[in-house]
Structure formats: C-alpha cells, structure tokens
Amino acid sequence: MIEILLFVFGGVLALALALAALVSMTEKEARAAKMFMWMLIMVLALYALPLAFPEPLIMNALAILTAIWIAALLIALVPFNTFKIVSWDHPVMRIDERTIMFSRNLLQPGSKRFSEYYSIYPEHLEPDNAFRKNPGLLSEKSRYYSPDTFHAAASAFDVIEYLREMAEGKPSQCSTEIEPNAMTSFLESWSFKLGAHSFGVTALRDYHQYSIVGRGNQYGEPVELDHGFAIALTTEMDHEMVSYAPRGPIVMESARQYVNSGVIALKLATYIRSLGYEARAHVDGNYRVVCPLVAKDAGLGEIGRMGLLMTPKLGPRVRIAVVTTNMPLQVNKKTSDPSVIDFCLKCKKCADVCPSNAIQFDEPGIVDGIKRWKINQEACFTVWTKFGTDCGRCMSVCPYSHPDNLIHNMVRKGLKNSNAFRSAALKMDDVVYGRKPEPKKLKGWLAPGIISSEKTGLSGQ
Ligand code: SF4
Ligand code: SF4
Secondary structure: OHHHHHHHHHHHHHHHHHHHHHHHHHOOOHHHHHHHHHHHHHHHHHHHHHHHOOOHHHHHHHHHHHHHHHHHHHHHHOOEOOOOOOOOOOOOOOOOHHHOHHHHHHOOOOOHHHHHHHHHOHHHHHHHHHHHOOOOOOOOOOOOOOHHHHHHHHHHHHHHHHHHOOOOOOOOOOOOOOOHHHHHHHHHHHHHHHOOOEEEEEEOOHHHEOOEOOOOOOOOOEOOOOOOEEEEEEEEOOHHHHHOOOOHHHHHHHHHHHHHHHHHHHHHHHHHHHOOOOEEEEEOOEOOEOHHHHHHHOOOOEEOOOOOEEEOOOEOOEEEEEEEEOOOOOOOOOOOOHHHHHHHHHHOHHHHHOOOOOOOOOOOEEEOOEEEOOOOHHHHHHHHHHHOOOOOHHHHHOHHHOOOOHHHHHHHHHHHHEHHHHHHHHHHHHHHHOOOOOOOOOOHHHOOOOOOOOOOOOOOO
C-alpha cells in the first residue's frame, strides 16, 4: 500500500514539474524550463529508486522524505497571515506636477521657467544638472540606442502628442439620466472589449490631484477638478517585451501601452461627454491626477516597493489611464491586499537589480508625513537618460510580473494565503528565475540591424 501511495505522489509531482517546464518554455523562460527539467529528472530518479533497489531502507527513507514534503506543503497551504503593515496611509498633501522628472526634463536652461523653478526648488538643481549631462531619453548617443526600436517608440510618443489634445472637451447639450450601477458596468464591459485589463471606480479625492500643472500650456496653473468620480483602467505590457529591459523593446512597449490605455480613456471620456456630463481623460503627458493613487483607491492594486501600482494578476506590468467625471458612478468597494506589501517586505528583488540604487532595501519610512517606500526619482531618471530607455529592470524581475496564467495565478493565490507560502515562493522564484535575472537577449524581429543607417537622429522623448 505504502509503495502505491509513494508512486502516486511521485507521479503527481513529476507531472506538475513537467507542466511547469512546458509553461516556462512557452513563456521563453529558458532558465526556468531548465530548472524544472532538472527537478523532474531528480524526482523521477528518486521515486524509481525502489524499483532498482527494493530494500526496506530505501523505501523508508523515501517515505520519510515524502512525509516531510507533504507536511511542508500543508503548512504553506494553510491560510495563516500576520501582517506588519496592513494598509498605507493616504497622502497628506498633493504633489506639485512640476517636481516630477518628466516636467523637470522639459525645463530649458536659460529660460524664465527654468530660473523660476529652481528658485522654488533649489535642492533639485544639482541632481538635475547631473541628468542633463547624459544623452537623454531616446537619444542616439544613449547606451542602448538602436534605430529600429527607438524610432518605433518615438512614433508612438508622437501619436500620444495628438491624443493629448483630445483629453478635454465640452459636454454635449443633451440631457440624459443614467443609472449609476448599470452605467458603471456598461463602461467596465466596454473597457474590457477595448483592451483594458482591469477597471475600477473611486470617488475623486483631493490627494489624487496634482497641486500645480507641470506640463503643457497650463504649466504653473493650479489643478482644480470639479469632478466627483474617477475611473482607473490598466492595459497589460507584453511580458516578452518587458523581459528585454533595459533595452529598446521596454520603451517601445511603454509607449504602446500609453497609447492603448490613453485611447480607451479618451473613448470613455468622449462617450460620457456625449451624454451631457463633464469628463476628462488623463493620458501620458497630460495628467491632472496621480494615476497610481487613483488606481489604488479604485481597487486595482497596491503600491509596492518600487513605487508602482502592483495589480493582482500582472503586478507592475501595466500602464494606467484615468477618466474623471461628474457623471454619477458606482464606486468600487476597496479591498486592500496587505499580502502584496508583506511580500515586498521580504522580496527586494527590484532593489537588487536596480542599476541606480534608486529602490530602498529598508522598511518603509515616514515620507511627507506618511509611511511608505519612496524611490529616488532623480537617480532613476539619471539612468534613463544614460540608457535612452525607461529602464524597467525592476518591473521585469518582479515575481508578480509573471504572465497571467493558471500556474502563476495558483502561486498568486498562495501568496495571498499565508506567510509561509510567501517565504517559500520567494525562495523558489530565486532558484527558478535567478535572484538577479539577466535581461533577455534581443532576437527574432527585435534583433538589431533592421535599419542599417539613418540621416536624422531622435531628439528625445
Ligand atoms: S520585485 Fe519584489 S520587492 Fe520589488 S515590487 Fe516586486 S515584489 Fe515588491
Ligand atoms: S526603472 Fe530602473 S533605475 Fe528606475 S527604479 Fe526601476 S530598476 Fe531602478
């Protein structure tokens, strides 16, 4: 009887490992596929041992080993959670959009705006002078410049330039009555049809809004949105494109998803205005709100160690767009997931690979009156302007970034379930994918060399 049980357990384990190897191959994770294959060979050899040596000693040793494995599995599967941090505080003040790196990057030395800005924030001058010495985003002198991928990214950013113009508009004269529940679920289903990966609604809070506009024609004006609701939506960044980070495909993919998420937001905002309500789309380069804060309150995820929104199915591998409106909508019941923060406390993989040391290794500290992690945005942006891309190494190695499929979703369920599972899963992720996974080598249609010469370079994002 015991022999049969052992062979059944060994068979199930071998099947699970074979499936994991197969899935890793389809995900083009060569190291993971190899690791699972080795584990499969070891399990097969171990459980075939009694066939070659039918001695009680071998059988007993295998039975003890199997009992230990089953006990460990049960411990990991029992729902048991203790959290050091249950949820983040809300920000106590609004962020001045002029202080974000994209806005600072647009300041022209010698201009009135330049001297005004550094008279308000003199502490930013030195770090900003450091990134200004670098070639710049999408520059042909940058480290990872490749004409094909960089031009592709630049074209998408050019498209966004046009989209920004459509963010605002007047509501139509038509007066309609809507039922908030039904309208919210219509907008949600339509967003999914248009390509969104997640969708949520929150009441628009004061701290969601920037205090001062930092880009575009309204630079320097105070932000005042007279809207009661905010829709947040995400689109998925392609797993393979992200795995090439920090090379060209990462910035191509960022730009692509800025366009895709922006187009969905613009369609929703235009539709809402056509029904006679005010609506504003918040798309790349034309925001009045801090998208991750809105998305978090709309129930789409948590803010992790790397400062990005961590969604339940894709982790940070998303781009966010927002629509604010005065149309009454059904607000999501926000359910925090403290297991994400707890996993981040243990993991630190993003901090390990960050080329600029911008991500904290420590526990979250008090920043601007609230407890949270804060990345060093100056250090991060300085690396971007050296690489020419938006780097993305942190996003590419994050264990939550694995594809949205059955195997990874089972792991994600376990991560929510227990402390023990989170610790075991992190160890397993390190073994299978590596503690500091190397960026993937460009191949196939992304291999450099499609464009062999060019007459004009790219000026930067
Ligand atoms: S890599 Fe780890 S520590 Fe960093 S955000 Fe992802 S889960 Fe959190
Ligand atoms: S994008 Fe790169 S430099 Fe910036 S925090 Fe992530 S890993 Fe660090």
